């Protein structure tokens with residue numbers, strides 16, 4: 001059952017927000033706002049870059065889009081289909097996806113203890129990948 005707040009949020013979604021969400025949702029990977037802007041253009045769904053940013057902000061607050069900031073400072077957006085867990089190398093920037101969720105029970109506990117509705121979580125460990133450990137130490 002949808003709460004009244006949820007219904008209001010849905011009806012308030014603008015056409016550009018819908019476009020942005022639909023394209024983001026069809027992609028199987030996280031993407032930068034710039035690349036999403038290009039992707040929209042390719043599909044003849046042209047939306048201004050500033051509008052793409054605003055739409056992503058609104059969708060993020062709605063809990064349907066998640067953002068991940070890379071070591072380079074670039075933000076990657078993805079539709080909120082799954083929690084994300086990564087091992088990220090500080091030298092080459094490669095990320096390895098961790099399949100299992102190590103904090104699933106913690107999430108439930110936090111929701112109960114703080115009466116907080118958690119939409120999603122991200123977990124990222126930083127360090128050096130196997131390859132870079134060899135090159136950096138030389």
Ligand SMILES: [Zn+2]
Pocket residue numbers: 089090091092093094128129130131132133
């Ligand atoms: Zn590396």
Ligand SMILES: [Zn+2]
Pocket residue numbers: 083084085100101102103104121123
């Ligand atoms: Zn998780």
